[in-house]
Amino acid sequence: MITVLLNWGYIFIITYLIGLGFFKLLSILLKRPFTITFFSSILCGIAVTTVYAQMLSLFCKIGFFANLFLVILCIVTVIIYPCSFYNTSLQLFSDLIIQSSLNECVLMGLINFLGFGGLIPKWQIIF
Numbered sequence: 001m002i003t004v005l006l007n008w009g010y011i012f013i014i015t016y017l018i019g020l021g022f023f024k025l026l027s028i029l030l031k032r033p034f035t036i037t038f039f040s041s042i043l044c045g046i047a048v049t050t051v052y053a054q055m056l057s058l059f060c061k062i063g064f065f066a067n068l069f070l071v072i073l074c075i076v077t078v079i080i081y082p083c084s085f086y087n088t089s090l091q092l093f094s095d096l097i098i099q100s101s102l103n104e105c106v107l108m109g110l111i112n113f114l115g116f117g118g119l120i121p122k123w124q125i126i127f
Contacts, residue, residue: 012042013074014045014049014070014071014074015042015045015046015049016038016041016042016045017045017073017074017077017078018044018045018048018049018070018073018074018077019040019041019042019043019044019045019046019047019048020036020041020045020077020081021073021074021076021077021080021081022044022045022048023036023040023041023044024036024077024080024081049070052066052070053066
């Protein structure tokens with residue numbers, strides 16, 4: 001269970017940093033600023049990482065070196081844009097602390113439990 005949580009944390013951090021770097025690169029290339037939120041960075045990172053994995057899988061196996069390249073891109077993103085990384089991270093955590101309550105956390109946990117198949121019969125998962 002701990003390895004699953006570590007994998008989700010790895011995916012979460014990688015997609016966030018890849019999305020942040022892509023938005024920053026896009027704003028430089030188009031020469032106009034973008035409003036980058038935490039969740040838009042996550043969604044953009046998922047899209048960019050998916051396209052990267054699809055293109056790479058055409059030519060070779062996705063494994064350790066593909067993940068190593070993603071980690072290197074994330075480290076470069078944090079080194080080049082540290083202020084943007086820290087500002088969006090601090091904004092997210094302050095928003096979560098201010099706006100969240102115990103009821104919202106329980107509701108989100110229940111939605112995640114149901115969304116990940118907690119109450120789906122085993123015969124429906126096969127098909």
